[in-house]
Amino acid sequence: MSTAVEDLPRGARLGVDVGKARIGLAGSDPDGLVATPVETVPRVLEVPAGTAGAPAVTADVARIAQEVSERLAAVVYVGLPRHLSGSEGAATADAREFAGRLAAAVAPVEVRLVDERMTTVSAHAQLRQAGRKTKKHRSVVDQAAAVIILQSALDAERAARERAGELVEVREAGR
Structure with a gap:
């Protein structure tokens, strides 16, 4: 038996860390084994009507x-920033809204929301341990957080033998 998730279609996975100013992006190999940083994308805050x-x-x-x-890519995992208590706030609503727009743009590829509590804190800690000054490397922190989000989702896929997280439904115009 290989370490790939045999019950799921092959294909790279992407991890997305949605921030106020930047979006961290991570990717995996086609078997969904290892998450690696891809890039940091500048965030667009004003969304015009189409x-x-x-x-x-x-x-x-x-x-x-x-x-x-x-x-x-077979699936995109977007981090869902909940409070430590599990409750949702403004950042959670922002991530849900972004994930909805992304789902519409990449359909039929699935977009799924996964819990991202403590990923940015973990990313800062990992970069400090590696000797990087995180204040000078904010874009690296965003990518590192995306890697943590994606690797957590990949590990959950392997454990459950199914996609992780909450599926984002693609909404039709006017709904």
Whole structure:
């Protein structure tokens, strides 16, 4: 038996850490074994309306969609920042909104929300242990957080033999 998740279709996975200013992006191999950093994408905060009242595809969503296409990704995992208690706040709503726009842009590729509590804290700690000054490397922190999000999802896939997290439903225009 290999270490790949045999019950799931092969294909790279992407991990996304949605922040206020930047979005960290991580990718995996086609077997979903190891997460590695990809890049940091500048966040677009103003989302203009597109056709039929649906949000327009912003540059950040378009860049991630391009990566999904180039890597033939099977699924995209977006970090869902909950409070330590598990409750949801403004950052959670922002991540859900972003994931919804991303899901519409990459359909039929699944976008799934996964718990990301403490990923940024963990990323800072890992970079400090590696001797990096995180204040000077904010974009690296975003990528490191995306790697943690993705690796956690990959580990959950292997353990459960199914996709991790909550599926983001693609909403039709006007709904």
